[in-house]
Amino acid sequence: MSLPVATIKKLPPITKQCALVIAARVLTPHGGQFKCYSQKPDSCRIYGINTDQPCWYVYVPWEDGMLALRSSRVIVISRLTGKILFNGSAGDEG
Structure with missing residues (x-):
């Protein structure tokens, strides 16, 4: 008896434009400018997330007025799944 062959469907990578849309969904409609980076900026000091996978680093405004x-606010989005891996302080104050 042979086992059926599994087929794996690859998902397309998350584009920069998709990452910006994902980040915008997190925010209330206050607007503001987003900056999106394909690699972690040198000044970004966040810990506790898996950065082995490719990510988008989207800098967004704080919403508290x-x-x-x-520190700046950064949303880290997986380029493979679109999942938000981090949303908070970029640790770049000072």
């Missing part, structure tokens, strides 16, 4: 000197 506070004007303060503080």
Whole structure:
């Protein structure tokens, strides 16, 4: 008795435009400018996420209305699945 051969369907990678749409869904409609990077910027110091897979690093505005000197907000999105791996401080203050 032979086992059936499994077929694996590859998903297309998440494009930069798709990453921006995913990030925009997280935010309320306050607007603001997004900056998207294909590699982790040198100033980005986030920990606790798996960066072995390719990701988009989307810098987005904080939504609390506070004007303060503080770290940037970054949303890290898997290029393979579109899953948000991190949403918070980029650790780049100072």
